[in-house]
Every structure is written in structure tokens, then in C-alpha cells.
Amino acid sequence: MPISSVIISGAGPSGLLLALLLARHPTTTANPIHITLFDAAKGLDPRPRAAYYGPAAVPVLARAGVLQDIRARGFDPRWMTWKRLWDAGVHEETGGNGAELLGMIDLDSGADRQACLALDELGALLVEHLAGRANVEIVWGARVVGVGQEEEEEEEEEGGSAWVEVEREGEGGRRERREADYVVGCDGASSQVRRLLFGEKNFPGRTWDEQIVAANVNYDFTKWGYHDIQFFIHPEHWHMVARLCGPPREYWRVSYGERSGLTHAELLERVPAKFEAMLPGHPKPGEYEVVGFSPYRVHQRLAPSMRVGRIMLAADAAHLCNPFGGLGLTGGIVDVGGLYDCLAGIHDGLADESILDVYSDVRRAKWTDIIDPISSENIRRLFAQDPERAAETDEFLQLINRVERDEELKKEFRA
Secondary structure (H helix, E strand, O other), rough: OOOEEEEEEOOOOHHHHHHHHHHHHOOOOOOEEEEEEOOOOOOOOOOOOOOOEEOOHHHHHOOOOOOOHHHOOEOOOOOEEEEEEEOOOOOOHOOOOOEEEEEEOOOHHHHHEEOOOHHHHHHHHHHHHHOOOOOEEEEEEEEEEEEEEEEOOOOOOOOOOEEEEEOOOOOOOEEEEEEEEEEEEOOOOHHHHHHHHHHOOOOOEEEEEEEEEEEEEEEEHHHHHOOOEEEEEEEOOEEEEEEEOOOOOEEEEEEEEOOOOOOOHHHHHHHHHHHHHHOOOOOOOOOOOOEEEEEEEEEEEEEOOOOOOEEEEEHHOOOOOOOOHHHHHHHHHHEEEEEEEHHHHHHHHOOOOOHHHHHHHHHHHHHHHHHHHHHHHHHHHHHHOOHHHHHHHHHHHHHHHHHHOOEEEEHHHHH
């Protein structure tokens, strides 16, 4: 049977993207798929978060009709580098903060090349594309507090429905029940849908000892020879600096490791010393502007399943990884693209509901085999090796240097 309605818990980028794909789906039935998004927040999340969309995510964004706008409002990064950060001394010839180039990747890979747009700006763009669509409703200030499903009486026939219970802000705890053919949890790392399905603490994996601070910064990195993305290897001051918009604006993301156990106020108090140690030119307060500051813990976790009957999980609600390399954001977008394909196949009569098990199995395998190990190596590379020997001992750095010297290997690497 065609799908008549889908409820999405979470109006962040993954939920909005899924809603847009479903809303745009061409239908031969009299009525389109109706999508309702519930989100506990009052609006889009403005905090500094991910911004880079890897090649695997780009086709999904193109299918949603937003890729051109992303490239127009953001930019296409070209160079990604890894550097060894020295402990002291200003070395003008190596970038002003005492850094030695260890490896570089050219990100220009054709139509599916990476794109960059801050996640809060992507959210606003998706809301724009959803505006005016009669089959989409976004309800802010509405917290999902219950989920469930009712199956058909005869097992040989597909059917049934799923439902959510929602508490709306300012209504004194009154609950409203809404039903749909399917419910999708796109409600982030603290997903209430996942907790309701599997329990409060059933999110297998681990939490890194290291804490991350993400800051959006206005500072002239270009004059110090910075590329679009650079990772700095150092046992204490390991960090990443990435451009957030195209030249001539000097608006950058600085993400760095900090000691565990510090309060938000203590982390903020340490910013001047950290920036003076890490950034080129060793700037003092007043020589840069911090316009966004967001400390957070990082995890490697995977839900027991991404499907329970008519209730699905996607993106951070289903799995987490550390942010270095952008695999969490890219993987979440690919989740959304795959789930859309499955729901579209069911809607069009090309697949039955068993395809949703395939979605869960395939995406969980991708996390286990690719996202988890690679993202873990990405963060360890920055602090868990001897910077002086990294060029000699790090197999990944050796590989990318061979790639940049060998055109045939470069083609294979990008394929």
C-alpha cells in the first residue's frame, strides 16, 4: 500500500533532509506523503557543529535539490593537510605557529567533491525548501515522550500504524497522540525515540576520555598560509582548523582537545592560553573574535538496531563517532538517503517492509566496518603518537604522500 504519512522526531538537519526527500518524492497516487516533524527546541540549533559534507553525502544532497544552494552559500574545500605542531618558537616559513607539513590531500574530485556549509545554515536552507509545502508540518516546542505501534491482525498482510505521544511546551504537560504509517527518530545523540525503544542506557560503545571544544573564530589564518582544512598533531595542543566560508571572509572553525572534568566556565577561561599556544602568530585576546563556543564529549556508539517494526532510527539517533574526518555527518546523511529509498520503494510498490531490515543491517555494518575504525584512527592520529616520528610511522600519512606523487594511485584513491 502507498504510504500516507510519516512522523519524524527531530527537526535537525537529518530530520529536515528526510522530510524534504519524502516531500519531493514523485507520486502516482492522489495524495502525497504527509510528513510531520516534532522537535523539543524552539527553533534551529545555532551551536558550532559539523560543516563538511563528504563525497558519499553529496549525491543525497543533490537528490534533495539543495546541493547547488549549499555550494553557493558555502564553498568547495580544496586542500586538507596534516601538520606537526612544535612546542615553541614562531616559524614564519611554516605557518607562524611552528608547524611542519606532514601530508596533504587534494579534495577536488569532480561532481561529488566535498562541500562546506555550517550545519545551522544547512538547517535554515532545508527549512526554506520545505516552506510552503502543504504536505509538511514542522512543530517546534513539541517533545516526543512516547512511541509505539499497532500491527495488523493477519501476519501475511502488511499494514498497521505507528504513533508518538507529544508534550507541547506551555500546555501544562498535556499529551497528544499522533499516528502515522512510520515513525523515524532523527532526534540526535540523546534520542528519546532510541531510549524508548531500547532503554535509557542501551547504546553500546564507549566515551572518549578526551573532551572536544568547537569554536567559530574570526581570525586571519590566510596570511599564515593556512589551507581549507588542517589537522595538527601534538600530545597536548592537538587541534583542527577549518575554513567555514570562502575567501575573502576569514571565518573558521577551531576544534581542539581539552582535559576532562572542566566546567564550561573553566573551558572558556582557558581559551586565551589555548589559542596563544595553538594559533599562528600566537595571538592575544582582542586579535581574534570567538563568535561561537561549544564544548562536548565524544562517543563511539551504535544502537542495537535501526529498525523496530514501523519505527526507524537514523543519523546520530542511531550511531555516534568523533567529529574528526566528518564521518558522523556524512554517515548520517547517507542513512537518510538510504532510508528514503526504502520508504519510496514501499510507497511505490517496488519493495515490501523487509527492505527496512536491509536498511538497518547495511547501515550498521557501514558504521562497524568503516565509520567507527576510521574515525577512531582520525582522532588518535592527533594525540596518540610521537609527532616527531609520525611521518615515518603513520601508514595513513605515508599513503597520502604516495597518492599525491602518483597520478594513477590518485585516481584509484578517489574512485
